[in-house]
Amino acid sequence: MTLATDRWPAFAERSAGGRPGSGVLVVWRLELAKLRGQFRVRAIAAGCLVVPFLAVVGLNLQNSTPGDTPFGQWVHASGFAIPMVILGFGAQWLLPVLAAVVAGDIFSSEDHFGTWKTILTRSRSRGQLFAGKFLAAATFAASAVLLLTVTDLAAGLLAGTQPVVGLSGQLVPAGHAAGLVVASWASELPPVLGFTSVAVMLSVVSRNSVVGIGGPALIALVLQIVTLISLPAWGQMALLRTPFMAWHGFWVHPAFYGPFLAGLVTCAGWFVICAGVAWLVFRRRTIGAA
Amino acid sequence: MKGLSRRRAPLAVLTLFPLLSLISGCGSTGISAGPLQASISRTFGNLYVLQQAEQGNPRPSAGSLRTRASCQKGTPGTPQNGSGNWLCEITYLVAGPGYPVIAKYKVDVQTDGCYAADGDGPASVNGSPTITGPHYEQIINPLSLIDGCFEIT
Numbered sequence: 112m113t114l115a116t117d118r119w120p121a122f123a124e125r126s127a128g129g130r131p132g133s134g135v136l137v138v139w140r141l142e143l144a145k146l147r148g149q150f151r152v153r154a155i156a157a158g159c160l161v162v163p164f165l166a167v168v169g170l171n172l173q174n175s176t177p178g179d180t181p182f183g184q185w186v187h188a189s190g191f192a193i194p195m196v197i198l199g200f201g202a203q204w205l206l207p208v209l210a211a212v213v214a215g216d217i218f219s220s221e222d223h224f225g226t227w228k229t230i231l232t233r234s235r236s237r238g239q240l241f242a243g244k245f246l247a248a249a250t251f252a253a254s255a256v257l258l259l260t261v262t263d264l265a266a267g268l269l270a271g272t273q274p275v276v277g278l279s280g281q282l283v284p285a286g287h288a289a290g291l292v293v294a295s296w297a298s299e300l301p302p303v304l305g306f307t308s309v310a311v312m313l314s315v316v317s318r319n320s321v322v323g324i325g326g327p328a329l330i331a332l333v334l335q336i337v338t339l340i341s342l343p344a345w346g347q348m349a350l351l352r353t354p355f356m357a358w359h360g361f362w363v364h365p366a367f368y369g370p371f372l373a374g375l376v377t378c379a380g381w382f383v384i385c386a387g388v389a390w391l392v393f394r395r396r397t398i399g400a401a
Numbered sequence: 402m403k404g405l406s407r408r409r410a411p412l413a414v415l416t417l418f419p420l421l422s423l424i425s426g427c428g429s430t431g432i433s434a435g436p437l438q439a440s441i442s443r444t445f446g447n448l449y450v451l452q453q454a455e456q457g458n459p460r461p462s463a464g465s466l467r468t469r470a471s472c473q474k475g476t477p478g479t480p481q482n483g484s485g486n487w488l489c490e491i492t493y494l495v496a497g498p499g500y501p502v503i504a505k506y507k508v509d510v511q512t513d514g515c516y517a518a519d520g521d522g523p524a525s526v527n528g529s530p531t532i533t534g535p536h537y538e539q540i541i542n543p544l545s546l547i548d549g550c551f552e553i554t
Contacts, residue, residue, distance in 0.1 A: 181515060181548040184530075184541055276543065278515070278550045279440065280447030333417070338512050340421055341483035343428030344553045347512055356513045359550040363440075367552040370513070 134235050138243025139250070146213060146251055155212065159258040163266035166197055171270070181278060181359065190270030191288040194263035195362075198295060201259075202355040207331035208324075209255050210303045214248035214310035215323025218393070222318040227398045241393050245311055245386065252307045253300060260296035267292060278362040295358035298371055301378035302354040306331075308385035309351070315389040348373045351381050431553030432510055433482045434472045438489070440551035441508065441518060442470035445491045448543040455543070457535030466493040472508065484512040488521075502526070506547065518547040 146152045170176075170186050170193065177183040180199040185192035221227045230240065272285040283291065306327050314323030334352035347353055354374025360367040446468040454460045472489040474481050487508040492501045504526050506518040520527025520542075527544040534540045 178546060179517070181517075181550075184546055184548075188541060276448070276451070278444075278548060280444035280451065280543070280547070280549070282447075282451065337417075337421060339484075340425055341430050341432075341485075341512060342421065342425050344431035345428055346421075346424050347430075347553070353513060356515070359513065359515050360552060363550050369552050369554065 134239035135242040135246065138235055138240055139246045142217065142244055142247030143250065146247060151212060152251065155209065155255060156258065159255055160262055163194070163197060163259070163263045164269070167193055167266045167270045181362075182275070185276055189273040189275035189288075190267040191272070191275040191283070191285070191292060192267075193270055194267045194292045195295065197259075197263055198299070198358070202299060203335060204328070204331060206256070206299055206303050206355065207306045208328050210252045210306035211310035211324045211327035213251040214307040215314045215325075215327060216320040217244050217248045218311065218314040218389075219318050219320045219323050223320060231398055237394060241390055245389075248311060249304055249307050252303050256296065256300055256303050260293060263296065264289060264292050277364060278359060279364045281364040283362070291361050294361055298358045298361070298374075299355060301375055302351060305351050305354070305378040305381040305385075308382040308389070312385040312389040312392075315393050349377055349380075351377065354378050430483045430512070432484055432512070432514060434474075434487075436514075436551045436553075437472050437487060437508070437510065437516070438470040440549050441472070441489055441506070441516070441547070442468040442491055444547055444549040445470070445504070445544070446493070448547060449493065451543045452532065455534060455540055456532060461495070466495070467498075468493045484510045486510075487516075489518065504544070513550075514553040515548070515550040518549070520545045520547075 167190075176186050177196055177200075180196055182192040182195040182199065186196055221230065231237070235243075268289070274282045274284050275288050277283045309330060310323055310327045313326040314320065317323060317326070331352065334350050337350060338347070338352055342350075348370070353370065354377055357371040357374045360370055443463075446463040446466050449466060449468075450461055450463050468491055470489050470491045472487050474483070474485060474487045487510055489506045489508050491504045491506065493504070494501055502523075504523065505521040506527070507521050508516050508518040510516040522528060527542070529542055530545045531539045532542040
């Protein structure tokens with residue numbers, strides 16, 4: 112059976128509840144309910160809750176410090192260094208993969224299980240389905256980052272609230288440091304949403320969850336290699352990896368926000384392009400003809 | 402369509418790198434001696450004050466140290482810009498203008514303008530990763546390994 116790719120009958124639009132947005136919300140809620148039932152989503156949520164505290168325990172059990180990352184040598188001197196070390200390592204790998212683990216699967220799993228025909232015969236348009244699924248993937252990624260922000264800060268506060276040495280040698284007092292920890296983690300949201308968009312695009316285009324989840328991880332790796340090349344500053348800024356590092360400027364006195372603001376533009380660009388490609392491919396797909 | 406994209410993907414990655422090396426010639430990396438020197442000299446000054454305070458010595462003011470840095474990448478023939486290994490000499494005053502002290506650092510500058518500076522002498526200033534506090538306890542020597550960042554423009 113082949114379903115038509117053009118406009119759906121008018122009754123389907125009406126039954127969505129009047130406003131087009133409400134149909135999106137219905138899909139969004141349904142997708143979130145599906146996500147809540149997934150083992151890996153629960154495992155990641157549990158990991159986000161537990162790992163920062165395990166990191167604190169692990170760091171306290173050993174005398175050596177992870178000296179090759181900013182704040183690494185201060186992990187025993189101040190609890191505020193710990194969330195920043197986790198962020199320093201996590202930004203390279205953890206966050207792109209975290210963004211992709213749901214987004215890279217949310218479209219292609221319907222291919223895997225052959226369920227497109229089923230859900231497209233429900234009274235939701237393709238646009239509503241696309242927006243709802245996209246929103247659900249973004250909700251997951253943003254929630255994971257916010258959860259990590261809270262647990263990381265809590266783990267850091269538990270380890271000690273001594274002033275921490277900033278990235279221009281200044282001592283940052285506890286109150287300000289807590290604010291900077293939250294701001295630094297929050298600054299990861301735009302690139303995480305950018306990677307979510309990349310993963311959605313790969314998931315839609317490839318119809319394969321391995322590509323959808325592995326692709327962004329591979330892109331993160333390639334970008335890491337590319338950043339070793341001395342690119343001009345504007346080329347560096349255009350990479351989706353650079354905004355993950357923008358928080359460094361927050362910890363300098365006086366702070367600089369140029370990389371963060373440039374990163375917002377970069378992330379918006381990647382987000383819009385990838386989401387656009389994903390939508391164009393998804394809209395024109397012929398579903399049912401394998 | 403799937404087979405085609407599978408063949409195209411490695412090709413895209415392969416063409417990426419010549420393209421990037423082409424781009425790398427267009428415009429400044431934003432990493433040069435000027436901003437690095439300004440950043441590392443101020444960071445060193447702050448950390449020197451911290452080091453003295455943690456050892457229980459009288460706390461000097463960061464301004465009175467008059468820290469200056471002079472950084473060089475590779476040999477003098479090397480283009481003096483971009484990420485990689487730099488050498489910095491930081492001159493500061495602890496006993497009046499007549500007695501400048503020079504501390505040396507091997508500086509690994511990342512492409513985003515953050516650097517890790519490893520102390521390279523004199524040993525009494527930045528040679529040891531730990532120093533002895535006022536109560537004979539071992540504490541981290543803030544001058545042994547310096548992390549800092551400057552804005553690339």
